[in-house]
Amino acid sequence: MNGRGAAGIFAFTADNLKAANAILAKYPDGRQQSAVMPLLDLAQRQLGWTSPAVIEYVADFLGLPAIRVWEVVSFYTMYYREPVGKYRLHICTTTPCWLRGSDEVVRACKEKTGLDFGETDENGLFTLLEVECLGACVNAPVLQINDDYYEDLDADRTAALLDALAEGRPPTTGTQAERLNSAPEGGKTTLLESDARC
Ligand code: FES
Structure with missing residues (x-):
């Protein structure tokens, strides 16, 4: 059992x-x-x-x-009070993510899945959920899929993530931009001296 x-x-x-x-x-x-x-x-x-x-x-x-x-x-939105799909798409729409383009993430998710918030597709693949701050605002906008975070998203990056999941290719977690974790894109801008200590 x-x-x-x-x-x-x-x-x-x-x-x-x-x-x-x-x-x-x-x-x-x-x-x-x-x-x-x-x-x-x-x-x-x-x-x-x-x-x-x-x-x-x-x-x-x-x-x-x-x-x-x-x-x-x-x-807590982490507890599902209805059966959900294999991939739960928790889209953060709180202010920092909204200012950084969460509307685009929402639009891409809705277009790709055909779902509205709170819905699960017929195949049980995706569930679309709107959530409050996920605590990763530094890399906003953020989409949590199951236990993993996907960050620095826009519409194209979000669509690529969902395509990869639908095709059974687990995407790389974390930032989807060209940067290390939450370091500046293009490389660091402070503590440039080789002997700098923080
Ligand atoms: S506001 Fe989206 S992670 Fe904090």
Whole structure:
């Protein structure tokens, strides 16, 4: 059994039960309920989404009222409250990304996939999601696909990313521009002396 059964039934697999108990062991006595987020993440990775059964299960696991777990799940966009596609496209549209062209990223994603926010295609390949700041504004605009970040995007770079995914060619993560991480394009502009120390 892989734990991806009917949405109405959920239990950790034997391996994930072991992993869940290892997560709980990181918390001080009496504070295990603080493990709600990693346990939800573990459950979501098993089932593919955070179903009502997952929420009930995690609540029981931690001895929490289910509403407390619902509050967490409904606050964070990282938890999917509906089944999602193989590739989840989380487009940041918060101000720094917007100023740097996130509208173009949104347009490219919508044109390539034919989806609007919150939708999944018929083949279960892509899900389109709008999210708030992903904490990588230095390389805005940013698109998070599953666990990876793709940065410094424009419409063409976004379209190329989606083509690569659709063709089963995993794209290189991180910046899509000609620069090292978040260093200036064209090379560094400070600390140019060979003996410079920071
Ligand atoms: S505003 Fe988009 S990553 Fe921060």
